[in-house]
Structures are given as C-alpha cells and as structure tokens.
Amino acid sequence: MENLKVLLCCGNGLSSGFLAQQGRKAAKKKGVDIKIEAKSEAEAVAHMPKIHVLLLAPHYETFKEKFAELAKPYHVAVGVIPQKVYGALDGEKLVEYAIELHQSNKL
Template sequence: MAKVLLVCGSGASSGFMAAAGRKAAKKANADLEFKARSDSELGDFLQGVDLLLIAPHLKYMLHDAQEEANQYEVKVAIIPQKVYGALDGKGLVAFASDELAGK
C-alpha cells in the first residue's frame, strides 16, 4: 500500500482532503493510504511515506519540502487547485496514482 502524506498550514484543510481521498480510494479499491499533517510537522512524518502532496496555497515551500523529502526518497508534488478547492477525493486518488507511477 502506497502511503501519501498531505500537508497544509494547520493540517485542517489537508485533513478534509485526506478524508475525501480515503473515501474515494476505498470506493475505487485503490491501494493508497492518505494521512494529513501541518507543514510544521513535516519532518516528523516523512519516514515511510511514498508521496508528499502539498496544498496549493503552500507551493512556496516546495523547494524546502523537496530537500527534506529527498532524505527519505519521497516524491513531492503540489495538489492541483481544482482538486484541493473542491475536496475532490476521486481527483486526488487519480493525481496521487499518476505521481506515484511517474506520469
């Protein structure tokens, strides 16, 4: 099972997004596990993660997050605004799957 960590400023909106992702993954029988944390907790939760997804409003932190994630060989991407803004769990599952597959 691929582990996906979502981060936002406080962990609240990414928590809603992760819940939508878990629901959609279950419905689609996708082998993905979504968790959410605040950006300040990032370093504590990267180990064992396959993909780090950053909320679109935090794209300014991409470079720093990438440097931190590289230590654990974790892929990093920004969640598309249209997926994040609509809490589109199905879109999140598709996006995460594509990122993990290197598309």
C-alpha cells in the same frame, strides 16, 4: 501497487484533513490500496521516513523546493495539490494525482 502512503500538508492540517477524508473514500470505492493522512507543515518532516508521497496545499507551493530537498533522502515524491482538486475536495482526482506522482518518482 503496495500500500501507498500519502501525506497531505497545509498550515495546521485542518483543510487538508477534509480532502484526505474524501481521498480515503474515493480510494476505498475504487479498491485502491492507499493510506492518506493530513498533517501540519511543521509535522511533515517527521513523517518523511514513513510515506511515499507528500502533497502540499496550493498555498504552500512556494515551499515545494524546500520539501523536495528534505524528501530526497527518503525517495518521497513531492507535489502541489492542484487548486481545482483542493478547492472542490475532489478525493478521486487527489488519488489519481498521488498515484501518478508516485509512479513518475519511481522511474
């Protein structure tokens, strides 16, 4: 897999920043080539041309359709981080979810 670029999105990028950090650690441990960053919801659109996957914090689920429309021209997969993954800061599950979403978007 190419260097997968994932953007986590929440209100101001703070809570998702902790999860992104855990995801980077998990990816490194697994030897997976993935770049995970966190940004605020306001910054997400500007990053669309540079990412493969956009993951929204659970409390942004209502914005999923809006972001999916914005992401379509860039072929960016959009998903909502499961609450269990987000709440537990489970970097390993985050990486798995991002890879699954990316692969299903390529079909």
